[in-house]
Amino acid sequence: MYETTAKRERAVLVGLQTGRQPDFLWKLAFEELKGLVETAGAEVISDVVQARKYPEPSTYIGKGKLQELAAVVKELEANLAVFDSELSPAQVRNLEQALDCKVLDRTQIILDIFAGRARTKEGKLQVELAQLVYSLPRLTGRGIAMSRLGGGIGTRGPGETKLEVDRRRIRQRIADLRAELREVRQHRQTQRQQRKKREIPVLALVGYTNAGKSTLLHTMIERFGTGSHVADSGRNRLFDTLDPTTRRIELPGGKSIIVTDTVGFIQRLPHQLVDAFRATLEETAEADLLLHVVDASHPEYEIQMETVYQVLEDLDASRKSIITVLNKMDLVKEEWLPDDPCSEHTFRLSSKSGKGIAELAAWVASRLNRSAVRMQVFLPYSEGPFLSKLHAKCKVYSQEFEENGIRLDLDVIPEYRERIAPFKVN
CATH class of the missing domain: 3.40.50.300 (P-loop containing nucleotide triphosphate hydrolases)
Known part of the structure; x- marks a missing residue:
């Protein structure tokens, strides 16, 4: 958990069981949500679960269950409600009005944990990009969850500046971050090629x-x-x-x-x-x-x-x-x-x-250390599935597409030697 002098937030977990996945899988995911919230630094004081076929479009849970949740939040003096699935902007706005507390979903909790764990420049870039992509469609109707004055879970990292930028600037920042991360990918690709050359x-x-x-x-x-x-x-x-x-x-x-x-x-x-x-x-x-x-x-x-x-x-x-x-x-x-x-x-x-x-x-x-043998082979196009396996497990130096098939220069691992033998080129 994060070290902080601030008082821990008191969270109520909210789950909706729709029957779309087996009961034990849903329970596992909901128990995992508790671990995520505690990892983010909050204290889980209660949970409210509802079983229904579909989420309520306006409030995720039904009207009666929402009233029950509001009573729990008020009685236990909770200041945070965490839902087990991603919420729409309208749902967040309606829930905050009904509960009078900050509302977050599972995605925001995970993003918040990542924001607190990133240490390298690359990690911070990746987390910022994920947060901005998530927040862009949620700029309208910002409520308690987006308030800069509220503080706490869901406001760390780049999220602190959401109110100070408009959609155009966020889109520009997203484009800049993606450009920087493309450079990271190119750098990693160069490193991988160097490692392959050194075998x-x-x-x-x-x-x-x-x-x-x-x-x-x-x-x-x-x-x-x-x-x-x-x-x-x-x-x-x-x-x-x-x-x-x-x-x-x-x-x-x-x-x-x-x-x-x-x-x-x-x-x-x-x-x-x-x-x-x-x-x-x-x-x-x-x-x-x-x-x-x-x-x-x-x-x-x-x-x-x-x-x-x-x-x-x-x-x-x-x-x-x-x-x-x-x-x-x-x-x-x-x-x-x-x-x-x-x-x-x-x-x-x-x-x-x-x-x-x-x-x-x-x-x-x-x-x-299993020895691989370098071979030149010619595979007909009908051997497409085998070609995919060769690319996945063998080092391919070159391939040329011809009229009747593909000519390859590659290292063949022992388990494929017998299979590829008929296609060997002298």
């Missing part, structure tokens, strides 16, 4: 927020690092790592690799953040190997795994080779957990104690 494999850590990715990276650097170390906060909180961390380590056998720690995923990650952080998340799509870190001690860890795979699908990175790490096994009562069927291999370890790290490093070294 240094890249291992990207992905996973649900608070799964222990940063601790795992810290432990790997402590044991195998070749350069500067990275501090491990050891804090058990959501989105503890926002700015990506990249380090070079030397695995057993002398194999050097680049390890990148990325921002954690979460259910219903706001699309504004996915778009703004695309330059960072592209590190995942371009990695040679993905290490999916899972908090095995979480009661719903399998659902969290599904969320991660969905985000990877959105980033067009689901075809990458994936290794699953069931982390925090020191907190798991069961002696055995099933393997992840979506990955090449499943490891069980504790990144905090270091147990199992050596076995993981040895396996990764062996996996990345």
Whole structure:
């Protein structure tokens, strides 16, 4: 939580269960909202939940439930109501009038946490862009949530200047930020090309927020690092790592690799953040190997795994080779957990104690050291699906499109040699 001398805001959570997703999934997301609000620095004092088929267009929840919520807010002296889904500007305005307190939605809470966690220039640019894209259609009818005098959650970072800029200036600022982030993407692309020229494999850590990715990276650097170390906060909180961390380590056998720690995923990650952080998340799509870190001690860890795979699908990175790490096994009562069927291999370890790290490093070294053979091949256009696999898992030096097919110069990994043999060009 943020260190502040101000009194903590008292929040009431509001949820709407429409039946569009299984009951247990909805409960998980709502419990996650509580963690987000507490991470943002507020005290959750109560919650109000309604079950109905569709949200009320004007107030999200029904008239009767709104009266009940207003009574709870007044009785408990709450000054913040947080809704579990994104609200329209009209809904925020109507809710604030009815409740006489600040109203925020799930997206604003996540954006607020990101605003407080960004440390690097790139991270701050990405958060500002996401906040401005979210706020632009909400400039009219600003209420308590947009007041500069109110302070507290939802007003940190670039949000503090919303009243001082008009739509034209915000659009211009958004354009400037996107231009700066395009330069960031070009810079990252140049770095990736240089790494490919030096043939240094890249291992990207992905996973649900608070799964222990940063601790795992810290432990790997402590044991195998070749350069500067990275501090491990050891804090058990959501989105503890926002700015990506990249380090070079030397695995057993002398194999050097680049390890990148990325921002954690979460259910219903706001699309504004996915778009703004695309330059960072592209590190995942371009990695040679993905290490999916899972908090095995979480009661719903399998659902969290599904969320991660969905985000990877959105980033067009689901075809990458994936290794699953069931982390925090020191907190798991069961002696055995099933393997992840979506990955090449499943490891069980504790990144905090270091147990199992050596076995993981040895396996990764062996996996990345599998010799690839350079070949020239000619694929007919009917082999389009196979071509996609080659691009995903092999290093392609060049490709030329001809009348009857595609001529490729590439490194072929062992698992594809037999499959590609008929298309080899002497």
